[in-house]
Amino acid sequence: MIGFLVAGLVIGALARLIVPGRQRLGILATLALGVVGSLIGGLIAQFFGTGSIWELNVLGFVLAVVAAVLLIGVAESVAGRSNRSVRR
Numbered sequence: 001m002i003g004f005l006v007a008g009l010v011i012g013a014l015a016r017l018i019v020p021g022r023q024r025l026g027i028l029a030t031l032a033l034g035v036v037g038s039l040i041g042g043l044i045a046q047f048f049g050t051g052s053i054w055e056l057n058v059l060g061f062v063l064a065v066v067a068a069v070l071l072i073g074v075a076e077s078v079a080g081r082s083n084r085s086v087r088r
Contacts (some may be wrong), residue, residue, distance in 0.1 A: 008035030015068035037068030
């Protein structure tokens with residue numbers, strides 16, 4: 001469980017480094033996006049038969065980072081949309 005959280009934090013941090021610009025995400029949001037990204041990446045890797053969702057493999061890690069990057073984009077667009085509605 002602790003390894004899963006650490007991997008999620010690493011995946012979230014890598015995703016934030018890949019996404020250009022400054023993200024207004026705290027460490028808990030980074031952790032949450034990384035964990036969700038690792039679950040998505042693990043499920044896709046398991047679908048391709050490269051291993052279980054609970055084991056670390058290269059394809060699952062790469063897919064997890066890609067999923068986390070996409071989730072950061074979604075989180076920023078949702079947060080940006082809610083910030084624009086508050087300003088009006």
